[in-house]
Amino acid sequence: IRDLIPLSSSSHTFNSRQKMMSFNIKIYYYPLLALSLTLTCLALATVSEYQTQVLVMNNTGMAAFDNRVTKSSDPVLPAADGFPRVLIAQPCAGSSATIKFATVILEAHGYAVLRGGQPLLRPKKKDRFYNDAKHSLKQSLGRDPSHHEIMSESLILFNKRAVLENQIVLFKVNNIPKYIMDTLESMDTKFAFTYRRNTLDRAICAVRDCFVADIPIGHQVFPNGTASDLCFNRRFSHEKVMAKFDDVELLMSYMEGKDRSNEKRVEAFSTIVAPSTDVAYEDLFAFEYTNSVRVLESSVKEWCNLLRNFGDIREDVVKEVLIPYWNSMEMEKSHSSVIYNANEIKDALDASPFRDYYRK
Numbered sequence: 029i030r031d032l033i034p035l036s037s038s039s040h041t042f043n044s045r046q047k048m049m050s051f052n053i054k055i056y057y058y059p060l061l062a063l064s065l066t067l068t069c070l071a072l073a074t075v076s077e078y079q080t081q082v083l084v085m086n087n088t089g090m091a092a093f094d095n096r097v098t099k100s101s102d103p104v105l106p107a108a109d110g111f112p113r114v115l116i117a118q119p120c121a122g123s124s125a126t127i128k129f130a131t132v133i134l135e136a137h138g139y140a141v142l143r144g145g146q147p148l149l150r151p152k153k154k155d156r157f158y159n160d161a162k163h164s165l166k167q168s169l170g171r172d173p174s175h176h177e178i179m180s181e182s183l184i185l186f187n188k189r190a191v192l193e194n195q196i197v198l199f200k201v202n203n204i205p206k207y208i209m210d211t212l213e214s215m216d217t218k219f220a221f222t223y224r225r226n227t228l229d230r231a232i233c234a235v236r237d238c239f240v241a242d243i244p245i246g247h248q249v250f251p252n253g254t255a256s257d258l259c260f261n262r263r264f265s266h267e268k269v270m271a272k273f274d275d276v277e278l279l280m281s282y283m284e285g286k287d288r289s290n291e292k293r294v295e296a297f298s299t300i301v302a303p304s305t306d307v308a309y310e311d312l313f314a315f316e317y318t319n320s321v322r323v324l325e326s327s328v329k330e331w332c333n334l335l336r337n338f339g340d341i342r343e344d345v346v347k348e349v350l351i352p353y354w355n356s357m358e359m360e361k362s363h364s365s366v367i368y369n370a371n372e373i374k375d376a377l378d379a380s381p382f383r384d385y386y387r388k
Contacts, residue, residue, distance in 0.1 A: 108140070112187050112197040112217045113338045116297055118289075119202060120233035121224035122309035127200045129312075129349070130220070130335060134198065136349050137339060142195040157182040157189075180211040187215060218337045221297040225308040227286040228377070228385040231279060232366055235271035236262055245282050246273040249368050272368035276376045283382055304337040319355040363387050 115130060117123035131141050161181035165173035173181070190197045204212070224230045233239075235246040238259035248256040249272045256262070262269040273279050294306045307330045315327035328347045335341045363386050364370035377386045 108191045108194045108196055110187065110191050110215070112183075112190075112199075112212065112215055114212060114217055114219050115198070115200040116204070116219060116221040116293075116301075117200055117202070118223065118293075119239055120230045120237065121222065122313065123200050123222070126222055126309065126312060126334075127198070129331070130338075131198060133331060133335060133341070133346055133349050134196070134338060136345050137341065139339065140193070140195040141198050142190040142193070143198045157185045161185055176205075176207045180207060183208070183211050184215070218339075219297065219300045220304050220334050220337055221293065221301045221306050222309055222312065222334060223290045223293060223306065225290070225310050226385050227283040227290075228363065228382060230286055231273075231282055232271045232363070235273070236269050236366075240282075243278065243282055245275055245279045246271055248272075251368075253368065270366055270368040273373055276372065279373070280376070280380060280382070283385075301337055304335065305333045307331075307334040315350055315354050316357040317355070317359055324350065324354055360387060 113130075113134070115123065115127055117126060127143065131143050134141050158178060161184075162173060162178045164185075165177055165181055169177075187197050201208075231240075231245060236248050238248060240246070248259065248262070248269050250256050251268055251270060253272075256267075256269050258265055258267065258269055298306065311330045312327060312334065315324045324347070328343055328350060331346050331350070332341050332343055362370075363373070367373050374386050374388075377383050
């Protein structure tokens with residue numbers, strides 16, 4: 029600070045020099061003091077964080093963190109292991125909600141998650157990775173690559189980007205083509221599988237989202253019965269939209285087909301999701317509709333069962349994630365609130381194996 033105070037000329041008196049020194053100290057001293065304190069705090073925080081990371085990583089390994097860190101909700105970030113995480117779920121099976129909660133649960137365990145949804149497996153969506161893969165393959169192969177080759181390479185590039193940023197890839201898929209499965213397995217991908225048990229709920233969702241063009245079981249209407257064209261956008265609209273089933277027999281056939289599909293998919297994916305188990309959407313989110321401690325504990329266990337293949341999933345951490353949403357939703361309403369011709373559908377279901385799927 030002395031060096032920053034300019035020398036006074038000999039004509040200045042001692043008092044004037046003292047005033048000048050006092051003035052200059054006020055100008056330079058306090059900003060420097062503030063800067064010094066800031067740098068000291070940053071250094072201490074960095075050392076503290078480093079010591080905590082070293083302690084936890086040395087004692088518990090990459091995928092876990094100690095009780096102190098858990099209680100403070102500040103887990104040590106596990107290193108990216110390079111294994112993509114894939115949630116297998118069909119449309120209208122609660123996949124959007126499931127992938128969101130899975131992301132939060134993994135982040136609560138310390139993972140940095142690069143969530144991709146399902147963009148890389150949609151042929152019409154050409155993202156940056158698709159274009160980069162196409163250019164790279166054309167140079168290495170000396171020819172125009174096939175669409176399958178580009179899609180596979182784009183998955184690899186997507187995962188490489190995540191690893192470089194110390195993240196893990198998480199996305200959802202419905203059906204997995206063999207060439208994509210081969211690529212995913214070559215990357216030691218970790219899988220999880222969920223489904224929607226109530227196929228009537230699935231049919232309602234499919235009609236309201238306009239996902240049934242190939243099976244015209246019904247169409248979307250407003251409460252007054254007039255046709256709606258909101259389709260998937262109804263999820264972002266304040267307008268109420270209902271499902272009107274046009275063909276009851278076709279609806280029954282649709283539900284039977286989805287029941288069989290659930291059974292086949294549970295069997296088909298049981299090996300690749302191990303040690304995880306197949307879990308129904310209804311069991312994962314049952315905790316949102318009740319204040320029952322027993323139901324909360326059950327949902328916690330089901331989330332652990334679903335995500336066990338993704339890492340060292342801990343019940344206490346999962347519970348901490350779920351509690352803010354516990355009993356946060358109104359009890360599921362009667363199907364008469366979402367089916368326009370509810371009485372007709374109820375009568376048909378009462379005489380079928382699906383009678384328990386209808387909520388009164």
